[in-house]
């Protein structure tokens with residue numbers, strides 16, 4: 001392909017991908033499958049790697065992420081990011097309506113029963129984190145979190161991975177404007193993440209809101225991209241806005257490519273406002289994301305301006321917060337669940353009760369501390385609430401209804417599944433069953449994790465078959481899977497010849513799965529997919545990992561004290577060592593492949609690089625990869641810890657100044673190539 005052809009192809013692909021993004025997010029009308037979309041994106045990434053001179057900072061390939069931000073820069077907001085005053089009743093809203101009209105010099109309802117010259121816009125109040133997006137000449141130049149309202153964190157790199165935030169606008173937009181919105185996580189994504197966290201033995205995230213804000217503060221934008229955050233915009237500011245009302249400005253924003261909420265409604269009277277609230281108080285449970293209320297805004301920007309602000313919030317808008325729904329019911333019994341990592345969760349079994357549209361029979365009691373704090377006893381009437389959390393929780397006990405003679409709860413001391421002793425580490429809230437390799441739910445859970453898609457990907461082996469194999473005594477640990485013979489499988493219930501063949505073939509094929517995934521699959525607590533990758537790259541093979549001291553492990557990116565201790569603990573257990581040895585004998589990948597090993601060294605060990613500008617021979621992602629492969633670290637911003645700034649063309653003047661001020665050495669692409677030769 002010639003340069004000219006590549007340039008054209010990159011432009012065409014970028015346009016096509018952005019068009020699909022627009023169809024999907026702004027219009028809610030996708031015209032391509034996810035798979036085909038990913039293929040287009042992959043093609044673009046590949047071409048940009050080959051022809052880095054045509055990679056633009058607003059290319060849709062930025063959606064894939066990869067850049068690391070070590071420290072988020074603090075940025076002052078051009079317009080302060082205020083919050084809304086809250087209200088909890090219709091009376092309070094009527095008071096707001098009166099204040100608005102008084103403030104605008106309008107007397108009561110007008111002759112037509114309308115709102116007396118005021119129109120309101122009712123919007124959903126999305127429960128995520130607010131973001132301020134700055135666009136210059138149609139390009140996203142900055143994304144900043146709310147912070148303390150005066151200044152926030154620059155999270156542009158992470159925001160660029162969010163597909164509903166346009167990188168390049170379409171149509172007729174002002175040269176400069178800011179638009180505010182809410183970044184949130186859908187229920188679907190939240191459930192997926194918690195499933196994975198459970199698999200690697202991490203405590204589940206409490207709710208999608210925390211999950212979204214935690215994700216936006218992650219250093220690795222590649223992980224942010226995988227979490228598929230979403231964004232609705234809800235307010236535009238600037239000197240040359242296209243329209244004079246909130247409603248029309250949002251309509252324009254949609255035309256330019258932003259995602260606006262289809263639920264937004266223009267209301268001519270408070271009755272309409274109340275009807276909107278009543279509708280969404282019920283219907284919110286069916287939305288695929290969380291909202292915690294409704295926002296009511298004066299539609300006309302001129303009126304907004306006349307009403308102005310108090311010190312904390314605008315006088316032209318108010319939030320109506322939904323009450324967390326609460327019911328009281330009887331706690332019949334407390335049972336205990338054992339997770340894959342042996343963590344014990346006390347569960348409240350309740351007399352079934354209707355709450356927020358679903359029948360609730362069980363609620364989590366979290367841990368022993370919470371039980372003690374609530375002093376909850378079997379037989380008590382308890383208050384159950386469904387707030388931001390997906391799983392209902394018990395928030396209190398109705399002591400006035402406590403029957404006489406109820407005994408305080410005694411927390412179990414032995415595992416309900418295998419009878420082994422429970423342990424509780426000082427810094428942890430949960431109790432654990434110590435019988436790691438002998439406790440049934442732990443064994444089965446470990447196996448389910450081992451065969452899962454991101455681990456060994458043995459899809460012919462599902463949860464039910466694992467249960468069967470375990471029950472029949474055919475497997476007691478992950479290494480046993482590799483001893484399975486077809487003849488042992490055939491007598492099992494629902495196991496036809498074909499499924500047996502598939503299973504054996506699937507297990508055999510898994511021997512080719514690369515080392516980093518094997519490391520993830522063996523189920524070391526706290527070692528997730530990314531951490532496993534970073535460890536594998538650094539240690540290169542399992543033997544080296546077995547030899548590594550805790551101190552040495554701490555030098556690996558992403559490995560802190562908890563992970564280092566967990567790895568050391570894992571390999572200190574004779575049972576685990578035996579399993580690992582057997583897996584090695586069966587021929588699983590215990591080292592990086594030749595291809596992975598090529599071009600790796602420790603030449604950049606202990607050195608931190610910041611890449612800035614564009615380069616002649618490599619794309620930025622390639623350079624980052626080369627740095628990591630040679631033992632160095634990447635960082636997004638220059639600090640006292642930076643060893644080198646790898647500078648290409650068009651390096652930002654700010655970065656140059658900072659590097660010079662801190663005396664950080666600036667090197668060229670050619671210097672860098674020499675370093676790793």
Ligand code: IVH
Nearest residue numbers: 082083084123124125126130182234295314
């Ligand atoms: S308007 C000047 N509209 O609620 C205030 N906010 O305390 C402009 N939020 O921090 C905010 N949905 O993060 C507005 N449709 C919506 C919203 C919304 C959620 C959040 C926002 C803000 C908080 C208000």
